[in-house]
Every structure is written in C-alpha cells, then in structure tokens.
Amino acid sequence: xxxxxxxxxxxxxxxxxxxxxxxxxxxxxxxxxxxxxxxxxxxxxxxxxxxxxxxxxxxxxxxxxxxxxxxxxxxxxxxxxxxxxxxxxxxxxxxxxxxxxxxxxxxxxxxxxxxxxxxxxxxxxxxxxxxxxxxxxxxxxxxxxxxxxxxxxxxxxxxxxxxxxxxxxxxxxxxxxxxxxxxxxxxxxxxxxxxxxxxxxxxxxxxxxxxxxxxxxxxxxxxxxxxxxxxxxxxxxxxxxxxxxxxxxxxxxxxxxxxxxxxxxxxxxxxxxxxxxxxxxxxxxxxxxxxxxxxx
Ligand SMILES: N[C@@H](CC(=O)c1ccccc1NC=O)C(=O)O
Numbered sequence: 001x002x003x004x005x006x007x008x009x010x011x012x013x014x015x016x017x018x019x020x021x022x023x024x025x026x027x028x029x030x031x032x033x034x035x036x037x038x039x040x041x042x043x044x045x046x047x048x049x050x051x052x053x054x055x056x057x058x059x060x061x062x063x064x065x066x067x068x069x070x071x072x073x074x075x076x077x078x079x080x081x082x083x084x085x086x087x088x089x090x091x092x093x094x095x096x097x098x099x100x101x102x103x104x105x106x107x108x109x110x111x112x113x114x115x116x117x118x119x120x121x122x123x124x125x126x127x128x129x130x131x132x133x134x135x136x137x138x139x140x141x142x143x144x145x146x147x148x149x150x151x152x153x154x155x156x157x158x159x160x161x162x163x164x165x166x167x168x169x170x171x172x173x174x175x176x177x178x179x180x181x182x183x184x185x186x187x188x189x190x191x192x193x194x195x196x197x198x199x200x201x202x203x204x205x206x207x208x209x210x211x212x213x214x215x216x217x218x219x220x221x222x223x224x225x226x227x228x229x230x231x232x233x234x235x236x237x238x239x240x241x242x243x244x245x246x247x248x249x250x251x252x253x254x255x256x257x258x259x260x261x262x263x264x265x266x267x268x269x270x271x272x273x274x275x276x277x278x279x280x281x282x283x284x285x286x287x288x289x290x291x292x293x294x295x296x
Contacts, residue, residue: 012195014240015242015243016199017240018188018270018271019271021238021239021271038095038096039095040098041095041097041279042112045097045104046068046097049071050069050073051066053067058132060116062114063132065093066112068109068112070103071104071105073109073143077145080111080149081111081134081148081181082113083150083155083159084151085151085153085156086154087153088157088205089118089119093113094114098279099278103286109144113133115158116129119204122211124211127158127161130158131165134181135167135179148183149181149184150186151187152189152275153271153275154189156187156189157215159186160189160191162181163184163217164217167179180227183229183232185288186231186233187274188236188239191247192219193213193215193216194209195242218250218253223257224259224260230260232264233254233264234264234274235263235264235266235274237267237268238270239274248263
C-alpha cells in the first residue's frame with residue numbers, strides 16, 4: 001500500500017503536514033486562519049438557524065452534538081452529519097457548523113458531532129463515539145428521512161469507519177432502526193493509518209501498529225451490499241501527494257469491491273479551504289452535496 005515506506009522521516013512528516021502544501025497561506029498562519037474562518041462561520045450558522053446545541057448522545061462529556069434544523073422542518077428531513085477534522089487531536093463541534101446555512105435553507109438538517117479527541121480519546125473510542133452518535137440520531141429523531149455523512153481529514157477517516165459498522169452491536173432495543181447512511185462525502189481524508197505511526201501525528205494518538213491497522217478503512221473494504229451507500233471521495237488539488245494517493249487508492253478499492261463511488265479532485269483549493277467553502281452556496285461541493293441528497 002504505497003511507497004511511503006521508502007520515504008525519509010522528514011519527507012513523511014512533510015507529506016502528513018497539510019499546512020505545508022497550500023499556495024494560499026504559509027504553514028504558520030493557515031491553521032489559525034482555518035480556526036478563525038470555521039469559528040466565524042459556525043457563529044453565523046448558530047445566529048441564523050434554529051438549533052439544539054450540546055445534545056448528549058452518550059454519557060461522556062465529549063459525547064455531544066449540535067443540530068442545525070432546516071428552515072422549514074414541519075415534516076421529515078434529510079440530515080448531513082458532519083465529522084470535523086484536526087488530526088484526531090484538535091478542533092471540536094463548536095467550530096463545525098459552518099456548512100449549515102446553504103443546507104438548512106434547502107431543507108437539510110446539519111449535525112456537528114463532537115467526539116473525544118486525543119490524548120483523552122483513544123482511536124477506538126472516537127470511532128465508537130461517531131457510530132453511536134448516528135444510532136442516537138435515528139433513535140431520537142423519527143423525522144430524519146436519510147442520513148448523509150460528511151467528514152473532513154481525520155473526520156473523513158472516522159466517516160469511512162462508520163461505513164463498515166456492524167450495526168447489530170448497537171441494537172440495545174430489538175427494533176431500533178438501523179442508521180445506514182444513504183451517502184457519504186469523504187473530504188481530504190486518511191484511509192490507511194500506518195504511515196501516520198511514523199510521524200508527529202502519533203505523539204498524541206499513541207497508536208500501536210495493531211490499533212492503526214484495526215482502524216484503517218483501507219484494510220476493511222468489504223464487498224458492497226445492496227444497501228451500500230453512494231460514496232464521494234473528495235481531494236484538493238493542493239493536498240500533499242500522499243493525501244492525494246490515499247484518496248485515489250481508497251476510492252479505487254471501494255469501486256473494485258462494487259461500491260458506487262466517485263473521486264472528485266477539486267482544483268484551486270487546499271486541505272483547508274476545500275472544506276471551509278462549504279459555507280458558500282455557490283461552491284461546487286455544496287452543490288454536489290445538495291444534488292446527492294435531492295436525488296435520493
Ligand atoms: N499539523 C497539521 C494540522 C492538520 O492536519 C489539521 C488541522 C486542522 C484541521 C484539519 C487538519 N488535518 C486533518 O485532520 C498540519 O500540518 O496541517
């Protein structure tokens with residue numbers, strides 16, 4: 001799986017530092033800028049949409065989610081569940097509502113899921129939490145008519161892990177509806193965690209090889225079942241070659257297993273504005289997501 005094993009430690013570190021690949025902003029300012037833009041966008045979304053914030057989906061402190069309701073939610077509605085990035089160690093749901101405005105105005109609810117980032121959260125815990133949040137949503141909100149997943153970077157990894165969940169494990173009550181997503185949009189994600197073991201990213205995560213393998217979607221690509229959802233793998237032009245390789249290889253593996261998958265290579269964007277621009281109605285990815293949802 002990839003030529004990363006032949007790279008020097010410095011080269012690998014470079015490949016897995018998205019901030020070093022943007023032609024737009026330098027590495028020392030791009031992450032702060034990303035935080036500022038997503039926080040401001042989330043503030044705007046909270047001011048304009050009807051919301052339920054900090055809804056607990058489990059007992060843990062970090063197990064909370066924010067719901068941005070569609071402007072008109074008298075009937076049933078589809079929901080886009082957004083899983084934030086931040087290399088499993090930073091960001092939170094509190095700056096992850098920026099994509100809501102163009103979606104809620106079109107009748108789609110947006111849910112920003114919180115999870116316990118490292119070092120508090122272990123990789124296995126984060127995966128379990130995100131899975132549980134979906135089970136909670138379908139159980140608690142019968143007005144939900146279809147779940148769409150969207151994850152960015154580390155969040156795209158978590159979303160991909162949700163795609164091969166054995167939902168029978170989540171059925172405490174026998175007749176709970178199964179929260180099978182109808183579609184998934186995986187943006188600039190990591191699908192093989194092994195290279196990360198050899199970088200600074202693992203300092204906080206502290207994953208063993210076994211944990212990295214168990215949590216690598218690339219190693220668990222299962223044949224598509226009839227209910228398998230549509231998957232859109234999105235990668236930015238200015239993502240690093242390693243990030244671009246991971247998206248290409250994961251989308252190919254899913255396709256070979258019979259999944260309905262498209263790879264969207266977005267020109268003119270980097271690892272950060274590829275997702276930030278979801279706050280804009282005219283952004284191509286916003287329109288692609290709305291189109292995916294309206295076709296269901
Ligand atoms: N240290 C990383 C930070 C990073 O990758 C990141 C930061 C904010 C949001 C998403 C990120 N990437 C994946 O989750 C970098 O060099 O860009």
